[in-house]
Amino acid sequence: MMKVTLAFAAALGAAAIATPAMAQPQEQFIPALVYRTGPYAPNGIPFADGVADYWTLLNERDGGINGVKITFEECETGYATDKGVECYERLKSKGPTGASYFSPLSTGITFALTEKVPGDKIPLLTMGYGRSESRNGAVFPWNFIAVGSYWTAADVAIQHIAHELGGMDKLKGKKISLVYHDSPYGKEPIPALEARAAKNGFTFKAIPVTHPGVEQKSQWLAIRQDRPDYVLLWGWGVMNSTAIKEAAAVGYPREKMIGVWWSGAEPDVTPAGDQSKGYKALMLQHGAGKFKVHADLDKFVVGKGKSAAKDDYAQVLYNRGILNSMIGTEAIRTAMKKFGNKPMTGEQIRWGFENLDLTAARIKELGFEGMLQPLKFSCQDHQGADEARAQQWDGKEWKVISGYYKADLSILDPMVKDLSAKYATEKKITPRDCSKES
Amino acid sequence: MLYRETGQFKTSYAADMAIFPIRQDRIAFWILLAVAFIAVPVLDAYQLWPLRGEYLIRAILIPFLILALAAIGLNILTGYCGQLSLGSGAFMAVGAYSAYKFATGVHIPLDILTISIPPLPVLPSILLGGLMSAVVGILFGVPSLRIKGLYLAVATLAAQFFFDWLFIRVPWFTNYTPSGSVTAPELNFFGFYANKPIEKYLVCLIFVTLFALMAKNLTRGNIGRQWMAIRDMDIAAELMGIRPLYAKLSAFAVSSFMIGVAGALWAFIYLGSWEPLAFNIDRSFQLLFMVIIGGLGSILGSFMGAAFILVLPIMLDQVPHALGMPLSVETMSLTVFVVIGALICWLLIVEPHGFARLWSTGKEKLRLWPYPY
Numbered sequence: 001m002m003k004v005t006l007a008f009a010a011a012l013g014a015a016a017i018a019t020p021a022m023a024q025p026q027e028q029f030i031p032a033l034v035y036r037t038g039p040y041a042p043n044g045i046p047f048a049d050g051v052a053d054y055w056t057l058l059n060e061r062d063g064g065i066n067g068v069k070i071t072f073e074e075c076e077t078g079y080a081t082d083k084g085v086e087c088y089e090r091l092k093s094k095g096p097t098g099a100s101y102f103s104p105l106s107t108g109i110t111f112a113l114t115e116k117v118p119g120d121k122i123p124l125l126t127m128g129y130g131r132s133e134s135r136n137g138a139v140f141p142w143n144f145i146a147v148g149s150y151w152t153a154a155d156v157a158i159q160h161i162a163h164e165l166g167g168m169d170k171l172k173g174k175k176i177s178l179v180y181h182d183s184p185y186g187k188e189p190i191p192a193l194e195a196r197a198a199k200n201g202f203t204f205k206a207i208p209v210t211h212p213g214v215e216q217k218s219q220w221l222a223i224r225q226d227r228p229d230y231v232l233l234w235g236w237g238v239m240n241s242t243a244i245k246e247a248a249a250v251g252y253p254r255e256k257m258i259g260v261w262w263s264g265a266e267p268d269v270t271p272a273g274d275q276s277k278g279y280k281a282l283m284l285q286h287g288a289g290k291f292k293v294h295a296d297l298d299k300f301v302v303g304k305g306k307s308a309a310k311d312d313y314a315q316v317l318y319n320r321g322i323l324n325s326m327i328g329t330e331a332i333r334t335a336m337k338k339f340g341n342k343p344m345t346g347e348q349i350r351w352g353f354e355n356l357d358l359t360a361a362r363i364k365e366l367g368f369e370g371m372l373q374p375l376k377f378s379c380q381d382h383q384g385a386d387e388a389r390a391q392q393w394d395g396k397e398w399k400v401i402s403g404y405y406k407a408d409l410s411i412l413d414p415m416v417k418d419l420s421a422k423y424a425t426e427k428k429i430t431p432r433d434c435s436k437e438s
Numbered sequence: 439m440l441y442r443e444t445g446q447f448k449t450s451y452a453a454d455m456a457i458f459p460i461r462q463d464r465i466a467f468w469i470l471l472a473v474a475f476i477a478v479p480v481l482d483a484y485q486l487w488p489l490r491g492e493y494l495i496r497a498i499l500i501p502f503l504i505l506a507l508a509a510i511g512l513n514i515l516t517g518y519c520g521q522l523s524l525g526s527g528a529f530m531a532v533g534a535y536s537a538y539k540f541a542t543g544v545h546i547p548l549d550i551l552t553i554s555i556p557p558l559p560v561l562p563s564i565l566l567g568g569l570m571s572a573v574v575g576i577l578f579g580v581p582s583l584r585i586k587g588l589y590l591a592v593a594t595l596a597a598q599f600f601f602d603w604l605f606i607r608v609p610w611f612t613n614y615t616p617s618g619s620v621t622a623p624e625l626n627f628f629g630f631y632a633n634k635p636i637e638k639y640l641v642c643l644i645f646v647t648l649f650a651l652m653a654k655n656l657t658r659g660n661i662g663r664q665w666m667a668i669r670d671m672d673i674a675a676e677l678m679g680i681r682p683l684y685a686k687l688s689a690f691a692v693s694s695f696m697i698g699v700a701g702a703l704w705a706f707i708y709l710g711s712w713e714p715l716a717f718n719i720d721r722s723f724q725l726l727f728m729v730i731i732g733g734l735g736s737i738l739g740s741f742m743g744a745a746f747i748l749v750l751p752i753m754l755d756q757v758p759h760a761l762g763m764p765l766s767v768e769t770m771s772l773t774v775f776v777v778i779g780a781l782i783c784w785l786l787i788v789e790p791h792g793f794a795r796l797w798s799t800g801k802e803k804l805r806l807w808p809y810p811y
Contacts, residue, residue, distance in 0.1 A: 036768035045768075076755075076767040081709060081716055082501065086752060089497035108713055111619045115710030119633070131617070182606055184617035184713050191616040208606070211715060419616070426542070428624065 029095020039212035040237035046312035050321020084109035154189035213239025240268035286371035293367030511696030517734035519689035520669030525594035531717035533698025534705035537567030571698020579690030733794025
């Protein structure tokens, strides 16, 4: 017993001594808030695997970002907001320059961290989720809602329905219902859909499903009664596959269901088996499958046995994870162009985000051609892109079924402006004057 | 030996009725207060171990204090008055959302008259939030006059579900934000802005100290005796002339007032921005476990329970990493579940009355140290 205690004490001592010695100045620390347990784990795991694998790839292939090695650490949030805040506090000052950026993958945690990042000067990368009005960089200087917001998704989903019906004017008199996760995540698209309903003359109905979403019998019975022309699905985790099963149970055609891009991955459709055939979902520009970057991943990460992924390799959410890491590390690279090839601080990386310009050529060079359209942030625009496509599950894999739709900014821009102005008055923020910043 | 009270004679009624009749306890209490009020800010100001960085204050101490306050509140109801409650999360939510409404201005347009209250400062908002929670607590305490035990737990569970539903469904409570998530106003305590973590910590600490002392004094006095009489045997208490209506509802009021204030602090100070999910049924269970593990009917136990349930998992989570053997996060979080579960079972077998009882047994032994019997 004594020996065990002594060994334990020695280990503790060694760890205490070893920690400062391990800290090297030429390291860029990036934290990862993940959930590999809990009701949202089926979707949380592939995303986290992709995120980690891309950082490993940069380390293995290029020795980091411009020679600065990436170190990263995961913290399990279980999708709970208070746990996410704890993880944020734990990881924010690690590494020689503190956390590079946070990517919480949860709308609830995003809302809580939005209040904290301005004080700590750490950017918040919320790719395809989070506060839709945080697109306005003048009011939300630290949030980067890259690639698309829920309002973009809502608008694109309506456009795709109109495309299937044969024109925007065909929407008139149609019934569209939204089955949503009853949380800030699920509620975000409602204002955009209401604006569309007012403009295009369809009846819109929002049907909430409580967290975590396994109980939705009554909602689908209501849908069977109501017979909407289309059902939009805004779910996450077990809620998505449950929705598909319930739709099958009440005989609602899966072809008339369109999920948001967080409802359009393999873990959402495979549990429902054949019942998912025909189900459609939006894409956050990219889909599943291998692209050029996967050749490098095969060689440097999977080949060397360093991949975190198991059977989710090159699936939708895994690919979204590598895309997420790519945008983050490219922002760091952009910052290094101005500040030099050394570890960047959160403030410098924020500059990097705002000046990030992913041109088609650069995307091709990175091996992401076909996964992402050109993306450019600015002081005013923290979203950078408004395009999305639709895909359909054929029982075995996702098939792209549409071209790129561009969200109608004439509807969305005033909403962004209104809500961010409201936030600014509530929090007594003076918006930055973007015309004066270079 | 360490706790031998030889020479400590009580010569007045005041000395006999003191909160801490034993000198060693008094000294320990003052040292604890000095550490909390003086040592922590000083260590923080000079960034000394273990307060280097903000992690310990922002992620451990602040949530610990707030949840300890909520645990004290629940302990008054469950530990002292014997009324089992599963609605603590709802009372926290009521505190948080009412404080939010008071801090951003209340506007109720009615047909006969329009009620308009301008935005109030943060401190009155938090206290009014607690008050609203007390009112709600009394309402949901009414069934306790007819039913007890597990049946009452189910009745308070109704409060949990009702308020979860209410705050999600009624946009008035969230000032019509499209996402249903609200952000706390800035923490302006009459011109003093609590922005830095240490200031937020001190605000929480002042609340917790005041409420803990208040709770301790309440439970030592007339009303506390009534609660305990009701808890031990309500019929006997009634025969002695204690009015169950008054005793039970006052316990509900005081308890939910404290829980409401804790909810407001949790929302305003710890989270900053929240949604109803922050106060769901898991929070109620968490608080109930704190009270049971810490010790029913003990203020000290509430703090110990909060530390066990909140802080221990976070610490356990970081042990392998600190030892230089990084396990994957999923293995780690599952291990933490297993370890905490096993510890709870072990503790409840060894000492069903919780940490507070363990501590008082320890004190007994220290009186006769080194040869306890």
